[in-house]
Amino acid sequence: MIYSFTVQGIPKAQGRxxxxxxKHTGKVHAVDPETAKDWKRTIQAxxxxxxxxxxxxxxxxxxxxxxxxLPKPKYLQKRRLPPPPHVTKPDLDNLLKALKDAxxxxxxxxxxxxxxxxxxxxxxxxxxxxxxxxxxxx
Numbered sequence: 001m002i003y004s005f006t007v008q009g010i011p012k013a014q015g016r017x018x019x020x021x022x023k024h025t026g027k028v029h030a031v032d033p034e035t036a037k038d039w040k041r042t043i044q045a046x047x048x049x050x051x052x053x054x055x056x057x058x059x060x061x062x063x064x065x066x067x068x069x070l071p072k073p074k075y076l077q078k079r080r081l082p083p084p085p086h087v088t089k090p091d092l093d094n095l096l097k098a099l100k101d102a103x104x105x106x107x108x109x110x111x112x113x114x115x116x117x118x119x120x121x122x123x124x125x126x127x128x129x130x131x132x133x134x135x136x137x138x
Contacts, residue, residue, distance in 0.1 A: 002134070006129060007130050008128075009128065012039035014032075014101060015033035016033075018030065048106065059109055065132060066119075067131050070125065
């Protein structure tokens with residue numbers, strides 16, 4: 001079965017977590033960057049509101065397809081020609097990491113279940129967001 005979703009909002013890359021050591025206890029803990037947290041919450045809220053989502057997190061092997069739509073820079077907004085490929089930051093793999101982390105526990109048990117990718121891309125658009133689908137692999 002294939003599950004498809006569209007999330008509106010400006011995609012943010014999953015940054016590296018900041019690691020801190022507590023001076024008193026010596027314990028180490030990591031903190032996610034705030035921009036990634038907001039984007040992940042947006043994904044989670046819109047996926048949870050979708051009638052397409054499975055009743056319970058999937059427990060099978062999965063294939064993920066995703067297309068990220070990023071806002072056009074000002075110099076491209078008035079051009080009528082097709083925009084050039086998006087070759088600047090954020091990196092595609094970090095955008096994908098934020099998407100996978102946000103969906104973990106909602107659409108699937110763990111992002112390690114994703115064992116195949118199809119059609120992963122990022123491009124400029126007038127309507128930023130992400131469109132993605134999950135397909136169960138028999």
